[in-house]
Amino acid sequence: MxxxxxxxxxxxxxxxxxxxxxxxxxxxxxxxxxxxxxxxxxxxxxxxxxxxxxxxxxxxxxxxxxxxxxxxxxxxxxxxxxxxxxxxxxxxxxxxxxxxxxxxxxxxxxxxxxxxxxxxxxxxxxxxxxxxxxxxxxxxxxxxxxxxxxxxxxxxxxxxxxxxxxxxxxxxxxxxxxxxxxxxxxxxxxxxxxxxxxxxxxxxxxxxxxxxxxxxxxxxxxxMDHELPPQDRAEIVALVLKDPQVSDVHQLRTRASGPYVHIQMHLDLDPALTLEAAHGIILEAEQRLLARYPAADILIHADPRGRAGPHAGAFSGRHDAADRPLEGS
Incomplete structure (x- = not known):
């Protein structure tokens, strides 16, 4: 042996x-x-x-x-x-x-x-x-x-x-x-x-x-739409940030629904990018996530880095409590 x-x-x-x-x-x-x-x-x-x-x-x-x-x-x-x-x-x-x-x-x-x-x-x-x-x-x-x-x-x-x-x-x-x-x-x-x-x-x-x-x-x-475990949320952020053109991930929201997971987030991108270029970056991020979570429904919103205004909606706070556990990951 x-x-x-x-x-x-x-x-x-x-x-x-x-x-x-x-x-x-x-x-x-x-x-x-x-x-x-x-x-x-x-x-x-x-x-x-x-x-x-x-x-x-x-x-x-x-x-x-x-x-x-x-x-x-x-x-x-x-x-x-x-x-x-x-x-x-x-x-x-x-x-x-x-x-x-x-x-x-x-x-x-x-x-x-x-x-x-x-x-x-x-x-x-x-x-x-x-x-x-x-x-x-x-x-x-x-x-x-x-x-x-x-x-x-x-x-x-x-x-x-x-x-x-x-x-x-x-x-x-x-x-x-x-x-x-x-x-x-x-x-x-x-x-x-x-x-x-x-x-x-x-x-x-x-x-x-x-x-x-x-x-x-x-x-x-x-x-009750409980968030995915912290290790899954951290992995999602890491996968998206593999592209150096993505400088930040915030407003990450996740939940499980039977065999499926639902993922939503905002990305900070260079405001000088064209809409087509930003769209391509988002599509590549989705593919990285789908390789790890094939049964995922993904929704990604692009923000112009440093120029994004506040979003409307009941859960629109950019730095809400849901994001804070990820800061140390």
Whole structure:
């Protein structure tokens, strides 16, 4: 085995996906999510019917909610990828955020139902039947869910999707709930610790609440037009300033909308440039941005350096607070 050459060039980063490629990838992973959810619901329903375990019931409720959420995600990512039309000039990307918002609400409801059942069983414990079958089902559920979460993680490294992110959050909580259910069933069936089953149900309830809060926060960010992360904003500025003819970038505004990002900014250019020359500089800046963000909608306004007057509009302040975090980047 030979040592790696420290002077060798680093491997090239994978090329960003086009909107069509990202849409294909998210559709494929959501179909996989629906398939896994169907299998898990069927397995857990059978295990609960045979064992009466509240931990398995909690995990079944979680998987049933995941099935509804995955179906919602499937339709949301398809609709979000449709191109802009006469009534939706900014596209349909926020359909993903609405789907994630609904997912969060469903998970909150599921957590409440599971918590109530678990507390009832803690007060009035009941013996468990067919615990071996229930344990086997939970073990299979852990394997299937782990595979799906891994696949979703790989997709999210390549394509932005708040709906898939929300779906992945559900299945991450599933991993915890399946493990808690397995421990609860094993303790109640093998060791005779009946209350451990209900305690595992309460743990699942808390995991569901935590996952719902995370999904709700991310969906709200998109619906409220939250700015892209600081590192993305800094990268956008750096890409535009690669052209020495651009002396400054200000009034940068960004937001995500499903698989798309929207970018607006003002550039300071030499006032002696012709309109055609300024237009060419802007087009080249757009191409640099699109190479990094293929699913971007970009709007750039040119200002004559040193001669630009104040702009009108509700958000027209040149040195507004939104620009200040970039000054040190």
């Amino acid at each position: 030979t040592a790696a050459d420290p002077l060798a060039p680093a491997p090239a980063a994978p090329a960003p996906l086009t909107p069509a490629e990202a849409a294909r990838l998210t559709r494929r992973i959501t179909l996989m999510s629906v398939g896994v959810a169907l299998v898990l619901v069927a397995l857990k329903a059978g295990a609960w019917a045979m064992s009466g375990s509240v931990a398995v019931l909690a995990s079944l409720a979680d998987s049933a909610i995941d099935l509804v959420a995955s179906l919602t995600t499937l339709f949301a990512v398809r609709y979000a990828a449709t191109p802009p039309d006469a009534e939706h000039r900014f596209g349909h990307g926020k359909a993903e955020a609405f789907a994630a918002l609904m997912q969060a609400g469903l998970v909150f409801a599921s957590a409440a139902l599971v918590g109530r059942e678990a507390i009832g069983r803690l007060i009035s414990p009941e013996p468990m039947a067919a615990g071996g079958w229930a344990m086997g089902v939970m073990a299979v559920s852990i394997l299937l869910t782990s595979g799906l979460v891994y696949a979703q993680t790989q997709v999210l490294k390549k394509a932005r999707s708040v709906a898939v992110t929300g779906d992945r959050a559900h299945y991450l909580s599933d991993l915890g709930s399946n493990l808690a259910a397995l421990i609860g069933v094993a303790g109640a069936f093998l060791l005779g610790i009946v209350w451990l089953d209900a305690a595992a149900g309460l743990v699942v309830c808390l995991l569901l609440l935590w996952a719902a809060i995370g999904v709700l926060r991310e969906a709200a960010d998109q619906l």
